[in-house]
């Protein structure tokens with residue numbers, strides 16, 4: 178059976194957790210897709226899912242113009258699970274009632290199971306001491322609540338502020354949860370999702386790495402046939418996994434182009450060549466365009482201006498070098514599912530999906546047909562696929578690195594000597610983070626070059642040199658972030674090593690700003 182033969186549709190009402198729901202379903206080895214609640218009934222019918230999950234959302238179901246459940250959802254005869262807003266919208270649509278509550282319920286709560294239903298049977302955190310009823314620890318985040326459940330439903334669970342924390346209609350396989358099973362703060366959440374997807378919707382394990390890999394290879398081969406394919410290799414995870422996948426699928430038909438912007442990290446160009454050209458045997462063209470980039474950036478200190486110039490020179494270089502390769506009809510890109518969802522949401526229509534250009538922002542008018550084998554995968558799936566394809570762990574689990582590279586980590590004007598200092602300092606920071614087991618505990622870490630001079634003393638000599646700032650953050654989505662509370666001993670070693678080993682640095686500081694108000698990058 179094909180990996181898409183069975184699938185669950187997630188209808189998004191604007192929830193910050195919609196992607197999390199889809200990932201949890203995929204952790205059950207079942208394919209899932211997210212669409213906006215604005216999707217047409219026709220689209221839902223054609224998609225023909227085995228089950229549907231209605232997400233939470235920021236709006237009130239009883240407001241004017243509140244997002245509605247498409248009619249097709251309850252016409253298909255498949256199981257439906259409503260979460261938070263999704264449950265309230267379901268209750269309203271099927272004849273129940275919702276009221277706004279004066280008690281907003283936010284955070285941890287306990288749900289007591291007053292009755293049983295197929296969704297919750299045998300799933301509990303404990304039994305209550307008083308009446309021995311099963312209880313679930315859950316995560317709540319809602320203002321409105323269901324006050325009358327539709328006919329045919331049972332009131333299965335209650336919490337302090339929700340008379341109907343769980344409602345169920347086993348006859349039709351319709352279920353509603355006022356809490357969020359998709360977040361890790363609901364310990365039994367994954368079991369509830371698994372129960373819904375596997376037992377109630379009857380989906381088996383088809384969305385497996387083995388199937389994904391096998392089918393991706395078949396699809397690429399069918400798409401490109403004997404034609405050559407070009408790929409811009411950046412050193413980032415996504416393009417690396419595309420390269421490994423395409424190399425496996427079409428071998429020498431793939432040409433990877435790696436452009437050295439002069440703004441890459443310590444030995445980055447070398448390690449990319451080592452992994453792809455030497456170890457994998459892929460065809461890689463390495464273009465050292467450092468001088469072009471440095472020239473174009475002389476005298477420019479505005480961050481957005483620098484970004485634009487780096488983007489433009491990247492495109493010019495890519496264009497010029499690819500023309501030398503003759504006529505190549507296909508361009509492969511590392512577009513992943515969150516990019517696709519973002520583009521679809523931006524256009525407010527889930528089925529008109531714009532192509533997302535993320536390889537150095539290549540423009541649309543380039544005359545290539547796109548090959549995007551990761552379009553359906555979440556980042557964690559891309560990483561697993563990368564490991565399966567034999568890429569090194571360090572490459573697959575590397576922190577994200579911005580397209581303009583060190584260009585936005587050198588404040589103000591970029592000079593080759595600053596790049597040299599920053600690279601060396603950043604390398605020391607990364608090495609110590611790895612050595613002391615902190616690299617994987619932070620989401621992103623890097624050094625920043627500050628073009629201000631400060632006084633220092635080494636031995637008896639007075640130094641007047643530059644400042645390096647260290648930044649390490651912990652975040653889930655990079656939209657908000659906390660500065661990482663790295664041990665003082667670790668910071669001490671890093672600072673010592675940088676000042677002693679990198680000529681031109683007299684002082685090291687640690688950035689303790691959160692996002693917001695600060696951004697993660699300094700520019």
Ligand code: XMP
Nearest residue numbers: 484577578579580581621655692696697698
């Ligand atoms: P900020 O600085 O906006 O960063 O808090 C959030 C995430 O985005 C990355 N970032 C970029 N990535 N091109 C990119 O490809 C850019 O111009 C860019 N600026 C920031 C940043 O590294 C962090 O992961």
